[in-house]
Amino acid sequence: MEKKWEEMSAKEKREARFKTWLSAEGVNFQSPEAENTYKKAIMRFKDVVLLGKTPDRVPVFPFGTFMQGHLYGVTPYESMYDYGKLLSAHRKFLEDYKPDYYGSPAFIGSGKILDILDYKLYRWPGHGISQNSAYQYVEGEHMKAEEYPALIDDPTDFWMRTYLPRVFGAWEPLTQVTPFPNLWEVVGVSGWMIPFGIPPVQKALKALMEAGSEAMAWIEQIMGFEMEARGMGFPTAIGGAAKAPFDILADTIRGTRAIMVDMYRQPDMVLKALERITPLYIKQGVGMATFAGNPVVFIPLHKGADGFMSDEQFKKFYWPTLKALILGLAAEGCVPFLFCEGSYNTRLEYLKELPKASCFWIFDRTDMANAKKLLGKKLCIGGNVPAGMILTGTAEQVKAYCKNLIDVAGKGGGYIMAFGTAMDEGKADTIHAMIDFTKEYGVYK
Amino acid sequence: MAKDLVKTLADLKEEEALKIVEARLKAGDDPLKILDDARRALEIVGKRFSDCEYFIPDLVYSGEILKRITDMVKPKITKGREAKRLGKVVVGTVAGDIHDIGKDIVVFMLDVNGFEVFDLGIDVPAEKFVDKIKETGSKVVGLSGFLTLAFQSMKDTVEAIKKAGLRDKVKIMIGGGQIDDQVKTFTGADAYGKDAMEGVKLAKGWIGG
Numbered sequence: 330m331e332k333k334w335e336e337m338s339a340k341e342k343r344e345a346r347f348k349t350w351l352s353a354e355g356v357n358f359q360s361p362e363a364e365n366t367y368k369k370a371i372m373r374f375k376d377v378v379l380l381g382k383t384p385d386r387v388p389v390f391p392f393g394t395f396m397q398g399h400l401y402g403v404t405p406y407e408s409m410y411d412y413g414k415l416l417s418a419h420r421k422f423l424e425d426y427k428p429d430y431y432g433s434p435a436f437i438g439s440g441k442i443l444d445i446l447d448y449k450l451y452r453w454p455g456h457g458i459s460q461n462s463a464y465q466y467v468e469g470e471h472m473k474a475e476e477y478p479a480l481i482d483d484p485t486d487f488w489m490r491t492y493l494p495r496v497f498g499a500w501e502p503l504t505q506v507t508p509f510p511n512l513w514e515v516v517g518v519s520g521w522m523i524p525f526g527i528p529p530v531q532k533a534l535k536a537l538m539e540a541g542s543e544a545m546a547w548i549e550q551i552m553g554f555e556m557e558a559r560g561m562g563f564p565t566a567i568g569g570a571a572k573a574p575f576d577i578l579a580d581t582i583r584g585t586r587a588i589m590v591d592m593y594r595q596p597d598m599v600l601k602a603l604e605r606i607t608p609l610y611i612k613q614g615v616g617m618a619t620f621a622g623n624p625v626v627f628i629p630l631h632k633g634a635d636g637f638m639s640d641e642q643f644k645k646f647y648w649p650t651l652k653a654l655i656l657g658l659a660a661e662g663c664v665p666f667l668f669c670e671g672s673y674n675t676r677l678e679y680l681k682e683l684p685k686a687s688c689f690w691i692f693d694r695t696d697m698a699n700a701k702k703l704l705g706k707k708l709c710i711g712g713n714v715p716a717g718m719i720l721t722g723t724a725e726q727v728k729a730y731c732k733n734l735i736d737v738a739g740k741g742g743g744y745i746m747a748f749g750t751a752m753d754e755g756k757a758d759t760i761h762a763m764i765d766f767t768k769e770y771g772v773y774k
Numbered sequence: 775m776a777k778d779l780v781k782t783l784a785d786l787k788e789e790e791a792l793k794i795v796e797a798r799l800k801a802g803d804d805p806l807k808i809l810d811d812a813r814r815a816l817e818i819v820g821k822r823f824s825d826c827e828y829f830i831p832d833l834v835y836s837g838e839i840l841k842r843i844t845d846m847v848k849p850k851i852t853k854g855r856e857a858k859r860l861g862k863v864v865v866g867t868v869a870g871d872i873h874d875i876g877k878d879i880v881v882f883m884l885d886v887n888g889f890e891v892f893d894l895g896i897d898v899p900a901e902k903f904v905d906k907i908k909e910t911g912s913k914v915v916g917l918s919g920f921l922t923l924a925f926q927s928m929k930d931t932v933e934a935i936k937k938a939g940l941r942d943k944v945k946i947m948i949g950g951g952q953i954d955d956q957v958k959t960f961t962g963a964d965a966y967g968k969d970a971m972e973g974v975k976l977a978k979g980w981i982g983g
Contacts, residue, residue, distance in 0.1 A: 461923070462870045462923055466873075468875070586834050590831075590834060592835075594788070638831055642829065715954060717922075717952050721960035753921060753922055754923065
């Protein structure tokens with residue numbers, strides 16, 4: 330009899346998650362070759378990330394956001410509003426470039442949904458920025474300095490009735506809803522429902538329903554593509570997502586300037602809040618990975634990069650809960666994918682604290698030779714192909730750069746060829762050069 | 775004065791610094807002198823940032839403390855006094871890009887290093903840079919950008935400066951996000967600075983000081 334999930338060790342859980350990923354349930358492979366390519370790509374990924382046996386070759390993952398659209402003349406605006414156009418660009422990209430893994434078009438999201446909800450945290454193409462620009466984050470203070478106790482006391486309530494009404498115009502009336510735990514027995518039911526009769530609240534609920542309907546239309550098309558892409562022989566590299574707890578505070582709710590002042594004025598509150606929210610994001614990553622049937626949990630890292638804060642601040646504010654997040658995900662058999670833009674040269678020593686093969690790191694401007702030296706025996710690393718070179722350089726330059734990466738960072742395995750950043754734009758010759766050269770030169774003999 | 779404002783502020787001791795300011799104002803000290811001290815403190819903060827002793831949180835915090843000091847002192851100022859400046863620099867985030875954290879750090883560092891900075895903000899069209907250069911006679915221009923789309927906007931801005939006949943009158947530096955020397959070549963700028971300190975160094979090299 331098979332072991333129950335809760336009785337499994339972390340390694341057994343991870344193995345089970347890989348098995349699910351490999352099984353490609355519901356996927357209709359176009360050909361036996363496609364099925365073989367799909368499964369080999371996952372095995373390659375497993376070998377490279379778990380540092381088991383030397384993989385057959387260096388895997389290549391050209392991760393893009395608006396890049397696929399850009400390569401085929403689909404503007405960022407169209408990518409967010411015309412799902413068919415976006416997906417046809419993604420399909421062509423897979424046919425023409427044949428990467429080992431694809432970056433899901435779900436990353437783009439629907440502009441229509443953002444319109445309905447009146448999202449304030451970002452500007453998106455045609456909404457505050459040009460139709461040719463990728464969505465961009467807007468700095469703002471969406472939680473006040475004195476609201477830490479409310480967040481710590483009940484993050485879900487804070488999110489529902491304070492934070493979301495601030496970042497979504499359409500959600501604003503929901504500040505009037507009574508806390509959910511207030512509803513306990515028959516005497517309270519009727520009274521608790523009153524806010525849902527207030528016209529602005531009803532209007533807000535209608536907006537949520539409208540956004541929900543659009544989300545269904547969106548996901549239907551996205552899922553159609555996802556299954557098709559797998560059928561063509563391409564696994565998606567990402568199952569779930571989570572964020573470093575510090576970045577949740579710094580990007581999502583307090584804003585960069587405010588969190589930096591908080592580190593001085595109320596460090597204890599910041600630390601308490603970080604600890605309080607960490608389990609929420611372990612749960613999110615695990616839940617999404619389980620739902621997607623893919624163990625990889627994407628974690629984009631922002632404010633802990635070199636230069637953003639001191640070593641002392643990193644050690645105190647950023648690292649402990651990031652580490653807890655990574656360990657928490659790994660304990661559930663997930664594979665955290667740390668996406669590390671900027672550079673992490675001064676942080677590499679911390680990464681050595683992580684257990685062997687517990688996660689992998691895609692770097693941007695980090696010194697890869699040093700990263701390999703310090704982490705090579707413990708963790709898989711990847712990335713470092715510069716966006717500037719891809720967009721303004723030549724194929725020959727890219728090949729030479731990739732050759733060096735394979736020679737240095739790829740020695741003996743444990744390296745994934747990737748851009749240093751999630752690309753908004755692309756250039757055909759250089760991206761082809763990166764993928765084709767890696768497939769040819771990156772073979773382990 | 776028992777406690778030194780310059781040192782206290784440079785060490786980022788907020789409450790203590792504010793107390794000193796309050797006491798000095800009460801004692802009838804010249805408010806301009808207090809602001810001069812605050813400026814000297816911020817110069818030290820900038821220096822410590824250059825030396826990697828301070829980081830972004832420390833810069834931001836020093837700015838916050840300065841804001842509170844200025845709020846206390848400003849109502850007491852009757853006459854203005856212009857500080858001597860090394861030279862003028864125009865800075866902005868290029869068209870299409872709305873990121874400002876990196877740009878603001880460069881502005882801060884140029885300012886505390888004695889430059890007069892004209893900060894055009896974010897998503898700045900090329901013509902606005904041209905107009906500001908003409909208006910101020912600035913000899914240095916700093917173009918900031920976080921996204922890769924900024925590569926083209928920077929190139930367009932350099933092009934516009936050239937078209938306006940100003941290219942040989944200004945030095946142009948670029949920085950931010952995915953910018954590197956390769957991108958510098960693509961845009962036609964004069965130099966790339968990998969951080970705010972290099973931006974200051976470049977400006978000093980071109981303007982002197």
